Amino acid sequence: MDLPNKVQIKEVGPRDGLQNERKFISTEAKVEWINQLSETGMNYIEITSFVHPKWIPALCDAVDVAAQIKRKKGVTYAALVPNSKGLEKALAANLDEISVFMSASETHNLKNINKSINNTFPVLEEVVKGALSAGKKVRGYVSTVFGCPYEGVVPLHSVKKVTNKLFEMGVYEVSLGDTIGVANPQQMETVLTELEKTFSVSSLALHLHDTRGMALANTLVGLTKGITVFDSAVGGLGGCPYAKGASGNIATEDLLHMLQEMKIDTGIDFDRLMNAAKYIEKIIDKPLPSRQLKL
Structure with missing residues (x-):
C-alpha cells in the first residue's frame, strides 16, 4: 500500500469531545486533562470553543481554560470561533490558531449556526479576516460532507462550494467532517478523488465520527489518497449537538494504535496518551x- 511515513493527529477532545456532555466537567479537570495531552507528544490541541454559553453550556468556561492551561512549546493551542465576538475573546486569550465552521448541507447549517449557508459566509469572512490581521492562522471545518441527518446524501457540488469559499477567505486547511458517521470506504474514495481535482490534498484533513464503526476503515482510505492530517478525540468522546444520533469521534488512541502498527509516525507517546484517556474517562464517570x- 502506498501510505505516508508520517501523519499529524489533531486532538479535538477538549472541544468537540466535551461539547455534548451533559455532565459539566470542571475547569480544573479540563485544564489538568489538556496539560496531560500536552505531554503526550501531540502538537495540536483544540482546547475549547468561544461560542455563547447559551448554545454550548459545557464550554462556558472557555476564557478560564485558555488562561489556566500550561502551554508547551511546539504545541498549537486552537479554539473554535463562530463570530466576531468570539474572535475578540479568542484573541484576548492569545490562542495560537482559530477554527471556523459551517456545514455543506443547508438544513444542518440552519440548525447548527441558525443561518443559511450564504448568510454564514460573511460572518466567517469577518472572523477569518480579523484573525489573519492579528497574525493567527485559521482552519476551516466543513460538517456533513458525507451525509446529513436531515437531508441524507449531500451533493458534492455543495461540498466544493463551501470548501472553495473557505479557502478563498484565507483558511490554510479544511477539515472534512463525517458528522454522523455514515461514510463508507467506497464513498470516501469517491469524494476524495473528486475533491483532489479542485483542491490540494495537502490542504485537506479528515474529521471522522465512529457512529457505525467505520472510522478506521475510512481513515485507511484517506491515507491511501494522501491525507496526512486527521482529527480525533481521546476516548472516542464527542458528538454533534445538532445531529441526532451522532456518536463520538474516532478515538485518538485507536487511531494511534493503527498508525503505529503500520509504522506511520505521529510523534505521540501511546502510554502517556492512554493515561490521559483513563483520566478523562474517570472524570466523566x-x-x-x-x-x-476496553482492553
Missing part, C-alpha cells in the same frame, strides 16, 4: 467508546 480503553 462512564465507559467511553475507545476500544483501547
Whole structure:
C-alpha cells in the first residue's frame, strides 16, 4: 500500500469531545486533562470553543481554560470561533490558531449556526479576516460532507462550494467532517478523488465520527489518497449537538494504535496518551467508546 511515513493527529477532545456532555466537567479537570495531552507528544490541541454559553453550556468556561492551561512549546493551542465576538475573546486569550465552521448541507447549517449557508459566509469572512490581521492562522471545518441527518446524501457540488469559499477567505486547511458517521470506504474514495481535482490534498484533513464503526476503515482510505492530517478525540468522546444520533469521534488512541502498527509516525507517546484517556474517562464517570480503553 502506498501510505505516508508520517501523519499529524489533531486532538479535538477538549472541544468537540466535551461539547455534548451533559455532565459539566470542571475547569480544573479540563485544564489538568489538556496539560496531560500536552505531554503526550501531540502538537495540536483544540482546547475549547468561544461560542455563547447559551448554545454550548459545557464550554462556558472557555476564557478560564485558555488562561489556566500550561502551554508547551511546539504545541498549537486552537479554539473554535463562530463570530466576531468570539474572535475578540479568542484573541484576548492569545490562542495560537482559530477554527471556523459551517456545514455543506443547508438544513444542518440552519440548525447548527441558525443561518443559511450564504448568510454564514460573511460572518466567517469577518472572523477569518480579523484573525489573519492579528497574525493567527485559521482552519476551516466543513460538517456533513458525507451525509446529513436531515437531508441524507449531500451533493458534492455543495461540498466544493463551501470548501472553495473557505479557502478563498484565507483558511490554510479544511477539515472534512463525517458528522454522523455514515461514510463508507467506497464513498470516501469517491469524494476524495473528486475533491483532489479542485483542491490540494495537502490542504485537506479528515474529521471522522465512529457512529457505525467505520472510522478506521475510512481513515485507511484517506491515507491511501494522501491525507496526512486527521482529527480525533481521546476516548472516542464527542458528538454533534445538532445531529441526532451522532456518536463520538474516532478515538485518538485507536487511531494511534493503527498508525503505529503500520509504522506511520505521529510523534505521540501511546502510554502517556492512554493515561490521559483513563483520566478523562474517570472524570466523566462512564465507559467511553475507545476500544483501547476496553482492553
